[in-house]
Amino acid sequence: MSHLRLAVFDVDGTLVDSQHNIVSAMTEAWSNLNLGIPRPEQVRRIIGLSLVDACAVLLPWATPTTHRAVADAYKEAFRAMRLLPDTMEPLFPGVREALDRLEREGWLLGLATGKSRRGVDSMLQAHELEGRFVTIQTADDNPSKPNPSMLRRAAADCGLELNEIVMIGDTAYDMAMAAAARSAAVGVSWGYHSLDELQRAGAQVVLDTFDNLTEVLDAVTGEKAGDAQ
Known part of the structure; x- marks a missing residue:
């Protein structure tokens, strides 16, 4: 050894x-794709998984294409959030x-x-x-x-x-x-x-x-x- x-x-x-930012970004992603609003406790459960895998757990009924679309929308929401002064x-x-x-x-x-x-x-x-x-x-x-x-x-x-x-x-x-x-x-x-x-x-x-x-x-x-x- x-x-x-x-x-x-x-x-x-x-x-x-980081839970507040993650929940906020996922909520915005769902909203932008007309998927409704995820429950915060649902989102906290998948923190730690890679993004597309997390989306698949959150939306098990959706297609892989939708999972990738949600992941992309989440990334955009998070990028925008980082530019704000109160998102540390x-x-x-x-x-x-x-x-x-x-x-x-x-x-x-x-x-x-x-x-x-x-x-x-x-x-x-x-x-x-x-x-x-x-x-x-x-x-x-x-x-x-x-x-x-x-x-x-x-x-x-x-x-x-x-x-x-x-x-x-x-x-x-x-x-x-x-x-x-x-x-x-x-x-x-x-x-x-x-x-x-x-x-x-x-x-x-x-x-x-x-x-x-x-x-x-x-x-x-x-x-x-x-x-x-």
Whole structure:
């Protein structure tokens, strides 16, 4: 085993509180296509999936052509929303401090998200986090979670084995992706899926805050970052 380890974070619901913007953009997309109005709780359930897959879950009766049309309308709505002054997606409490601690402990940092690369870049710029993540896996280049492609590519980017990666996320999709990759899985309780759903999907630990993240990651990997094996 290498002495390096990689902490891979989901974005929406794990690092940033984006539910208001996502629900608003999806509502506008449905309205523009005369599909009615989605229930906010429906939309929150699919956060974490890649966009077309999310639209297919929301509209199971619709055709793939409609799913793609809704996805395109959502992207347009979100692009317009980013130009407004009051659409910041705030970081959850403790995120920046947790990233700083992990880097001091020798962890590599990565992202695996259903967002587009444009969306990720916008978020990183808004929060001055550019350059913090050595691998960024998005919906642009990978199948939707829970397919393990994002973690496999993250491991390859860093020259690591999949058992040297921990996935940190707020949904069952994140936990199931880690299970499929045979990587460690840590859930967070402040996102969009319940504690029971996270545990059933494979979460080894579910955090209520990021305060003890480094200790939890050490526990689930059974070593200290930087320890030679």
